[in-house]
Amino acid sequence: MSVGTGRLVVGVSGGSGIPYAVSVLRALRELEVETHLIVTSGAKRVMTAEGGPSLADLTALASVTHDDRDLGASVASGSFRTDGMLVVPCSAGTLAKVAGGLADNLLSRAAHVTLKERRRLVLVLREDPFPRPMLLNMLAAFDAGATIMTASPGFYHAPGTVEELLHFVTARVLDQFGLDVPGFRRWGEQ
Template sequence: MRLVVGVSGGSGMPYAESILRALRDLGVESHLVVSSGAKRVMTAEGSGPQLADLTALASFVHDDRDLAAGVASGSFRTDGMLVVPCSAGTLAKIAQGFADNLVARAAHVTLKERRRLVLVLREDPLPRPMLLNMLAAHDAGATVMTASAGFYHAPGSVDELLHFVTARVLDQFGLDVPGFRRWREGEA
């Protein structure tokens, strides 16, 4: 399996790190694209994962300014793409087809090729323009998710909350993350 992982400027870099780690552990080829906004957020948040942490987990890394990268073409076969975190600005670009960087271009290609695109938002509250962009992205074929952990598995740490979101996101690609406790699974 081959997935494109876009990281945009929303707060929540630990989600990106958790997903990249899970993909590596599952043997999934990952093509990482980190936006300039994400790089600024990493620096501003300081204590979370930094660019080197993310790139070390990826199979391949592409420069967000390189609109000629393989992932910018529909002939480059992938099993889909996810954007985590997906900022409001990146959501708007994807929803409206404005592909001025590689994250947005790769997402556009994913939609046009009818591959699975998952956008993981991490922003609240949700103003009307963002809600409209979420609906537009959905109508274009994307799956829109929020980085919202469940609590039925009685998490005891931040890592367990991250694991929950990671497992739910990767469920969208048919990937099973080891150690994920599903609601009432195994009950008769």
């Protein structure tokens, strides 16, 4: 249930695809949404391995950044009101934690709180193919109230750049929160 705070928690876990997180954070900044960023240690390793955006690039786009080890952070409590949370990219490990109710770091605790408070939680998976345990975890997270998405862009808008592909996924993810990303062309629109 949305409380209309204009505030979202953005988790970044260790799945490949950190550019999706950058795209989402840029869009939320343009939309003047207050963002509370949590980056896992796995995500930090992926950033280094992929040679893409740095931790400084991500934190510069967020309103507030929380240490993933700080289980006493504001976003760890249900009394801290938000309009929900998204995890982009969401690794298979983070999905398993959410599906099983394991809250051993701030990202998984914030996701647990989001579900507990019946706020919108969107998990954007990037890994594939999906083995059976991952499919079962997707179903368990869905049954708990999460929305499961994949970072799978459409092509009906004839993208010409990687940025346009990222923009498509960003717009679809933020649609889940009722946010309209400028420049997103929907099916059937000119």
